[in-house]
Each structure stands twice: as structure tokens, then as C-alpha cells.
Amino acid sequence: MHDEGACVACGGSLRFFGRRIGYAYHECLRCNSLQLVPQPTPEELEAAYRTEYVKSGHLRSAAEEAIGAAQPYYKALLAALRAHGMPSSVLEVGAGWGGLGELLVSRGVDYRGVDLAVDMVAHCKTKGLAVELGDLFSVQGETRDALMMSAVFEHIVGHDAWLDHARTLLNPGGLFVSMQPTARFARFMGQAARMGIRTLELPQLHEVFCPPWHTVLFSLEGMTRLMARHGFRLLDVRPGPQGIGRGLPGMAKRTLGLINKAGWPLLGTVWPFVICHIFVFRKEA
Ligand SMILES: [Zn+2]
Numbered sequence: 566m567h568d569e570g571a572c573v574a575c576g577g578s579l580r581f582f583g584r585r586i587g588y589a590y591h592e593c594l595r596c597n598s599l600q601l602v603p604q605p606t607p608e609e610l611e612a613a614y615r616t617e618y619v620k621s622g623h624l625r626s627a628a629e630e631a632i633g634a635a636q637p638y639y640k641a642l643l644a645a646l647r648a649h650g651m652p653s654s655v656l657e658v659g660a661g662w663g664g665l666g667e668l669l670v671s672r673g674v675d676y677r678g679v680d681l682a683v684d685m686v687a688h689c690k691t692k693g694l695a696v697e698l699g700d701l702f703s704v705q706g707e708t709r710d711a712l713m714m715s716a717v718f719e720h721i722v723g724h725d726a727w728l729d730h731a732r733t734l735l736n737p738g739g740l741f742v743s744m745q746p747t748a749r750f751a752r753f754m755g756q757a758a759r760m761g762i763r764t765l766e767l768p769q770l771h772e773v774f775c776p777p778w779h780t781v782l783f784s785l786e787g788m789t790r791l792m793a794r795h796g797f798r799l800l801d802v803r804p805g806p807q808g809i810g811r812g813l814p815g816m817a818k819r820t821l822g823l824i825n826k827a828g829w830p831l832l833g834t835v836w837p838f839v840i841c842h843i844f845v846f847r848k849e850a
Contacts, residue, residue, distance in 0.1 A: 574787030
């Protein structure tokens with residue numbers, strides 16, 4: 566059982582960071598990851614997904630429009646995959662509208678996906694994608710070369726059990742590829758928007774402070790420590806592309822995109838203006 570007073574990622578001590586719509590985010594004093602305290606239970610989240618997810622502003626109504634807008638993310642994920650050897654089989658957790666699945670299938674990858682949203686699964690099936698209703702635990706007794714997720718890992722609870730199961734679904738040396746919002750930008754925005762006053766409400770940014778959905782915003786160090794505990798070695802971490810028109814106004818994001826092109830090579834992982842990162846881990850023996 567996870568100790569509520571300890572960091573999900575590294576077991577370090579936690580300190581209150583800020584509140585948003587009645588939920589409290591804490592920061593780890595060792596690895597700087599941000600996390601909801603207490604973590605929502607799986608039952609709470611499942612109930613909330615069923616009733617509120619579509620209304621939360623998290624999804625777009627038009628599937629193909631959403632896929633079009635997400636192309637930069639898919640391309641960045643594919644580039645991360647290719648850099649470590651294109652896998653022949655992939656399981657995607659959180660297949661969404663099937664945009665990444667389509668790209669993978671077009672490149673000859675044996676693709677399977679799961680998603681919790683009925684309308685998304687139905688849409689995937691109309692496109693002939695092997696996507697079933699469910700989550701990671703719905704998949705049992707088969708292994709793949711890579712496990713992929715895009716804007717999913719920040720949503721999960723019970724990380725230790727989740728990662729133990731994820732391991733059983735990967736072939737030896739298999740890749741774990743995740744794109745997710747990370748802690749540095751969240752901490753920066755959370756502090757700057759409140760002028761450092763922690764009693765003020767955290768800013769509304771869908772990709773960052775989005776309770777109860779976003780349970781943990783891992784720092785790079787926190788993610789690396791968590792994964793190492795479960796037998797995964799970090800191969801690669803790179804900035805994700807800036808999205809458009811979600812959470813931050815499009816103009817602000819395009820500006821961030823331009824700044825990042827200049828800032829990333831100079832400052833590497835210390836650069837704060839990256840909302841999300843792409844992690845690539847390898848399953849160790
Ligand atoms: Zn920590």
C-alpha cells in the first residue's frame with residue numbers, strides 16, 4: 566500500500582504545492598514530482614470517466630479534427646520509436662480516436678489498442694483498428710515489442726501494480742514509450758501564475774493542473790526512479806511538441822514552440838517551457 570505521505574515516484578517527503586477545485590497537489594522535496602494527495606481511488610476515477618470526461622473539455626467532438634490536430638504528437642512519438650528500432654508489435658493504452666494506431670498500421674506494425682471511452686473504441690473499429698474497450702489490465706497473457714501511451718500515464722493510479730502488469734505484456738528488451746505532461750513546466754506555471762503564493766488557487770491549465778484526472782506530474786528524475794524500481798532503464802527523454810488550441814491559447818503555444826526550438830539544445834532537461842516530454846524506457850531482464 567502506498568504511503569500517503571510519501572512521493573509516488575521516489576518515496577521522498579511531500580509538501581503542499583497548491584489547490585485546484587478542492588483537490589490538493591503536493592510536491593516531492595526530493596524529485597520535484599507533483600501529485601494529488603490523496604491519490605484518487607480507481608473507483609472514483611472510473612466513475613468520473615464514465616460521467617464527466619467528455620464534459621471536462623478534455624476531448625474534441627470531431628474525431629478526425631482531433632486526429633488532425635494531434636499529428637505533431639504522433640509524428641514525435643514515431644520519431645522516438647524509430648530512434649530505438651521500429652517495433653513489430655505495439656499495444657497502445659488509451660488508443661483514443663485511433664490516430665497513432667493508423668500511422669503504426671500504415672508502417673506495417675501489428676497494432677492493438679485499448680481505451681475506456683466507448684465512442685472512441687467504436688470509431689477505431691469503423692477504421693478497422695484492433696481496439697477494444699478496456700484498460701491495461703484488460704490485456705492478459707500476450708506480449709508485444711512496445712507499449713505506447715500518449716497523455717495517459719499522468720492519469721493512472723496505483724502505479725506499482727500498473728507497472729508490474731505492464732512488464733508482463735512486454736517482450737524481453739521491449740520498449741515503454743510515454744508522452745505526458747511533466748513537473749517542471751507545471752511547477753513554473755503554478756508558481757508564476759500565483760506569484761509564489763501557495764494559498765491561491767492553481768491556474769486552470771488542462772494539460773497540467775487537471776484534477777482528478779492528472780494524478781501525478783512526474784519530474785524527469787521521478788519518472789526515471791519509478792521506472793527503475795520496476796526494471797525499466799531510461800533510453801531517451803525528449804520534449805514533446807506543443808499542442809494547439811487546448812489549455813493554453815494557440816498563440817501562446819506557438820510562441821512556446823518557437824522558444825523551445827532555441828532553448829532546448831542550450832539548456833537540455835533544465836529548460837522549463839516544455840509542457841510534456843516523451844520518455845522511452847527499455848524493459849531490463
Ligand atoms: Zn519524489
